[in-house]
Amino acid sequence: MSSKENKKRASTLAALLKEKPRRGRPPRAVSRQNVYVTLSDEQKERMKRLADCLPEGLSRADLPDLAITILSARLEALHRAVSDRNREIPEGITDLESLYLLWDLSLPAQNSDPRWTSIRVSPQQTIEFGRVQGTLNAVFGANRSETFQLALALLTQFLEDSTLKSTSASLEDLRKRIASIYL
Numbered sequence: 001m002s003s004k005e006n007k008k009r010a011s012t013l014a015a016l017l018k019e020k021p022r023r024g025r026p027p028r029a030v031s032r033q034n035v036y037v038t039l040s041d042e043q044k045e046r047m048k049r050l051a052d053c054l055p056e057g058l059s060r061a062d063l064p065d066l067a068i069t070i071l072s073a074r075l076e077a078l079h080r081a082v083s084d085r086n087r088e089i090p091e092g093i094t095d096l097e098s099l100y101l102l103w104d105l106s107l108p109a110q111n112s113d114p115r116w117t118s119i120r121v122s123p124q125q126t127i128e129f130g131r132v133q134g135t136l137n138a139v140f141g142a143n144r145s146e147t148f149q150l151a152l153a154l155l156t157q158f159l160e161d162s163t164l165k166s167t168s169a170s171l172e173d174l175r176k177r178i179a180s181i182y183l
Helices: 003-019 041-053 060-081 096-102 123-140 144-161 171-182
Strands: 033-039 115-121
Touching: 033 041, 033 123, 033 144, 041 060, 041 144, 060 115, 060 123, 060 144, 060 171, 096 123, 096 144, 115 123, 123 144
Parallel strands: none
Antiparallel strands: 033 115
8 A cells, every 4th residue: 555545545434433423522613721610500490591591592501690690790990989098999898798788699508518620611701700709708708609600690680681682693792791780
């Protein structure tokens, strides 16, 4: 066999394998990263319900990105409110529960059996989540799971208050809309 025939066979095999359907998650333009948090069964069900409220073109996989975007925007708005002082959070906010009350969120229920689960987050949102979680950990001692639960509560409030179902938007358009609302 000549090297030309080997090359031809390899390219034919590559072409056949390229057309073969793959198992698992469909590929995305930007691969997402796993972030592990504890969520209760009720919070997982809430995520399924929230997926139905999303505009056309977005799926349940986009929920963690949106939740982190909203939390990041809300914390940035708080930081801007106290920008002339040397604080990250206003003086009256002394714990995570007071942050829930400031944003008119219902306090999280003390769940008896939260379980570890992974959420898929885009790389930029992973960076934002780390920054937000670091801030809340330094100020209140909040862990990653508590931070994501706060983000999920903010997303629930946002989707219930807005009329996004009738619109068609991409994830980036929705991020810009969130930033324009809160910042």
